[in-house]
Amino acid sequence: MSADATIAPLAPARPVDDLLAAAPELRAPLVTGLCRLGDATLILGHRVSEWCGHGPALEEDIALANTALDLIGHTQMWLGLAAQVEGRGRSADDLAYHRDAMHFRNPLLVEVPNGDIGRTLMRLFLFDAWHHALLERLVSSSATEIAEIAAKALKEVHYHLDRSSDLVVRLGDGSEESHARMQAALDLLWPYTGELCFGDDTDAALAEAGILPEPGDLRSAWDATVRETLAEATLAVPEGRNDVQRGGRQGRHTEHLGYLLAEMQFLQRAYPGAEW
Amino acid sequence: MxxxxxxxxxxxxxxxxxxxxxxxxxxxxxxxxxxxxxxxxxxxxxxxxxxxxxxxxxxxxxxxxxxxxxxxxxxxxxxxxxRLSPPWSTDWLTEEAREKLRGYGIAPPVDGTAGDVGSLRAVRMGGAEVAVACPRCASTKTQMVSRHGSTPCKAAYRCGDCLEPFDYFKCI
The missing domain is CATH 3.30.300.130 (Fe-S cluster assembly (FSCA))
Structure with missing residues (x-):
């Protein structure tokens, strides 16, 4: 969880346009890579926002709404950049509201329904541990815009991880009931976590250019944070592989995403272009 | 005109x-x-x-x-x-702003804690919590109620002496 881990950049950062002028073949992978980032924060942000008005305590309700707001803020930056790199005149809103499930590139972990507050917090923690490790790398991206967005988001995600890990420890090492619920949440979510650190050809191309890290390189940092926190929370790390539920980052989703999008996209689908 | x-x-x-x-x-x-x-x-x-x-x-x-x-x-x-870069920091709040916040009932950010958001983990491990002074009675016998408050930039606190709740402008 150290905030001061720095990774030496491969090369001085350059604006995305300059990078693409030198390597135009990176445009398509980069759009996908940016959508993977923006879709992860969008879908998780939407899930967390579902708690608004339903939190178990007023403070928790407000905290979850604030967390959702940060994640949606990150989404605007990532999808905004994705749309700009794509260069087809689409906006961040177009990408969020006018794509169908198969075009979303978020990991499956973030589309799993919230369940109880225990599962919601456990999911946030498992995600935050990865998100934090990722952003620590991205601040040294070879693309200036990505490094700048990451530097902004990292401050907020540092706060997210601190809070979610604290709650996992309190509830895991809490009452018999809270312990059982946190363990059940962990057991249910565990098979989805491996996808976060599972790379493909797109990742490899972007990693080679120093734009995004190889997902596998984040595994040790994620593992260290997760195991340390779970031990403190007196929760047992599930046995067995954690990478069996994969495919979201390639557009193969669970049935849950369609229901989520039906709600999230309703207004823009029914009244295209509607503005506040 | x-x-x-x-x-x-x-x-x-x-x-x-x-x-x-x-x-x-x-x-x-x-x-x-x-x-x-x-x-x-x-x-x-x-x-x-x-x-x-x-x-x-x-x-x-x-x-x-x-x-x-x-x-x-x-x-x-x-x-x-x-502008995204450099990212905003509470260090950029002017001295005048800090006084105005206090007068308004919001505890300003504690100097030197930007970037270190008062890690709950450090506190759990026995470290000292950042001492936030109550904007009403200046007591430092205060306690965090919630990491998040009424706006993204604030956390909710309570004073142990005057017993009033107050907002703390959290450090980033």
């Missing part, structure tokens, strides 16, 4: 000091440290503004208010641009 001569950057900043933050009207956008640069591009006045938090809903309102205020001052062409 349309002005004849271009105001210099210092004048524009003075004008912007009259634009209140929509959520915390006691401080201005310049107090908050979010106005990053002011300059002319041909006949257009360009103001660079950085968001406090990525998803802060006040950002759009602030940009509109800056635009409206400068037009009311007689500047015909204004463009407000968003």
């Amino acid at each position: 349309v002005i004849e001569t271009r105001p210099d950057a210092a004048t524009v900043r003075d004008w912007l000091a009259e634009v209140p933050d929509p959520e915390i009207p006691v401080i201005s956008v310049t107090d908050l440290g979010i106005v990053r640069d002011v300059g002319w591009e041909d006949d257009t006045l360009v103001v660079g503004v950085t968001p406090t938090y990525s998803g802060c809903p006040a950002v759009a309102v602030i940009e509109l208010e800056i635009d409206a205020h400068l037009r009311a001052k007689g500047v015909e062409s204004v463009r407000v641009e968003r």
